Amino acid sequence: MTVLFVFFGLIGGFFGGMGMGGGTFLIPLLTIIGGLEQHLSQTINLIAFIPTSFIALIFHVKNGYVEVKDALFLLIPAAVFTVIGAFAARGTDGALLRKIFGAFLVFLSVRGFLSRKKENQLFKSRNRKDNF
Amino acid sequence: MKNKLKKNISATLLGGLAGLINGLFGGGGGMVVVPTLTDLIGRERKKAQATAMLVILPLSLISAFLYSSFGYCDPNTLIPTMIGTAVGGITGALFLRKTSDVILFFLFYTLMFFAGLKMIF
DSSP states (O other), X not given: OHHHHHHHHHHHHHHHHTTSOTHHHHXXXXXXXXXXXXXXXXXXXXXXXHHHHHHHHHHHHHTTOOOHHHHHHHHHHXXXXXXXXXXXXXXXXXXXXXXHHHHHHHHHHHHHHHHHHHHHHHTTTSOOSSOO | OHHHHHHHHHHHHHXXXXXXXXXXXXXXXXXXXXXXIIIISOOOHHHHHHHHHHHHHHHHHHHHHHHHHTTOOOHHXXXXXXXXXXXXXXXXXXXXXXXXXXXXXXXXXXXXXXXXHHXXX
């Protein structure tokens, strides 16, 4: 069982390390295959990525990729609403939260495919290495 | 001037949405922050992804603290998962750009789509 969770972490971390949103991958793995309760999966996801993100962030700052002013501007409203979101999650039954999260994933994947299609039309003639 | 105000209001609202999502789902805020930084603020992809981390990390700290205080935590699953994310994270960062992004793109979103359906039903 322990090995299984290391494996889930590896997959989530791999996508996360590539900047593709590892959490959106780790949570379904923990819930669907790992059989964890939704709230517990979410907590594990939150904590598991903290050290990796912290190290990655240091490298990004050193490389000059972080726009601190942009981040702070978004962070202020985000911090307030994250507290509201966390309390909303506590007040929501795990089975329902799982369904809402599932709908969120479906929405994200559809949005991903649509944006890809749009980009392909815009840059059809160009060989882009950096997209989606 | 009016445009700038509109942009600031949109950015504030989207920041709030990212926070709400990250708090409610324990992740996924980056899926709002990155497009906000690229499409609304006009940052290039790489900068947007790096900057998003500075937004998401404090949010995750707040949510992790709250979720733990609500009693949702299990060290027996957390620790092995965390070892995995650390090793996987480094591998992913090294692997970046060494593989075809088209294959990864389809793999990522197709899996996400079916995982989402599975979670709904």
